[in-house]
Amino acid sequence: MKLVIAMLMDGMIYASWLFLIAAGLTLIYGVMRILNMAHGSFYAIGAYAGASLVGFYLAGGYPPWGAYLVLLGAAIFSGIIIGLLVERGLLRFMYGRDEVVMILVTYAILLILEDVIKLAWGVDAYFAYQPYTLLGRTKLVGLSYANYDIALIFISASICFLLWWGLNRTRQGKLLQAVIHDRDTAAFLGINVTRMFTVTFVIGAVLGTFAGALTAPGISVMPGIGIEVIILAFAVVVIGGLGSIGGALTGALIVGLARSASVHLYPEAELFVIYGVMAVVLAFRPQGLFAIATARKI
Template sequence: MLNAFAVLIDGLVYAAYLFIVAIGLTLIFGVMKILNVAHGSFFTFGAYGAASAVGIYFNRGLPEAGGYLLMVVLAMALGLVLGLILERGIMRWVYGRDEVVMALVTYAAFLILEDVVILIWGPGSYAAYQPLLSAGNIEIGELILSNYDLGLIAVAAMLAAACYWGLKFTRYGRLLTAVIFDRETAAAFGINVRVVYTVTFVIGAMLGALGGAIMAPKIAVTLGIGVEVIVLAFAVVAIGGMGSIEGAFAGALIVGICRAATVHLFPQVELFVIYAVMALVLMIRPYGLFVRAQPRKI
């Protein structure tokens, strides 16, 4: 019973991490039909920015709560700046091109940003252990849980609820839904599709950077973390259905629970299980679990 509870908690923590990383990627694809490889760079900048900031902040003995706020604010600011630069400076020139071309453009941007990371932070690794340490632990029976991990689950749940509310009950959400369903018809009815594109890309970039910031205390912030993240995010959105927020949520839960069970029971196949789950789902549902209905144009 205790082992099953440990699997559940570990699965939820990993699923929360995957969902926060994948939601920005699936949002951009759903609206703009861009497979944004540069999303891994947003994660990397968020992680490096958070690691640098919290190291300076906590070493000065400032209030701990402010350190968590600093992580979030700095990550969102980095995502905002990077998103605007990439969307206004590069992506707007390739709208309407083949999806493969746009994916290659974002891959080129990813390679450039990886070099920018080296120029800013150097090739060394960074550690942002202070928020994880200051959060403390909680004991449930014989199981010791990190309060930071529980907070990560809460953040993912609030983010999922906020995205659902925003898409269903706000004006921008309705505009976004119209553009997702049929961008040509939405433009014909007076919706400024370019503005929707810009806002969506920036929001996706901010979410990617946020994922990097909140995961920085749990990982070694080093070169290459963006590559691993983008592969995992692609796996999650492929399972759930490209462009589906519900799919990203379901995909993250499935992968998180399966990966946690494998770590506890068969740790030697941990790296294999994520892609095995993806292959199994895509064999049954080639477009993912929550693929959106596509309009038929006549």
């Protein structure tokens, strides 16, 4: 029983982290049909901004609980800035191009931003462990878990609900779905498609920086973390189906639980289990488990 609970908890914690990273990536693709490879750099920028600002804040002797607000502010501010710069500064000139071209463009942005990060923060590691340890730990059937990791599960579930509610229960969400299904008709009916694209990309960027800022207290923030996570995020959204929020959640849960089972039962396969799961799913469902149906024009 202890082993089962350990696998479930570890899998849920890892899945919540994966969903935070993949949510912005799949949202941008679902609306704009852009597989944003630069999303990994958004994650890294959020992690660096959160870790460095928390360090400055705590060095000033301010109340430790305020570090959580600093993380949130760093994620939102950096996400809005980088999202607007990338979308308004470059991507808006590329709309209508082939999806492969957009992948190459966003991959180039990823490489550029990785160097920008090194110029801005250097190559030394940043540590902001205080928010992680401040919440303490909880014991469950003899197993100890950081409350920060448990909170991450609830935060991911809340974000998933907010995205679903925003897309399905609000007027703007309905308009956005119209853009997703047929952007030309949506523009003809008076919907400002350009503004929808900008808002969607900024929200996706904020989700990426938010994931990085929340992860920063639990890791060593160093160069290269963005490239590592974009591969994992890509695997998750491919399993769940590109453009589907529910698919991203399902893919994160599948990958998280599969990795946890591998770590506890057969650690040697940890590096391969994620790609093994992806290969099995794609063998039977090449479009992913919950891919959004694409309307065919006749």
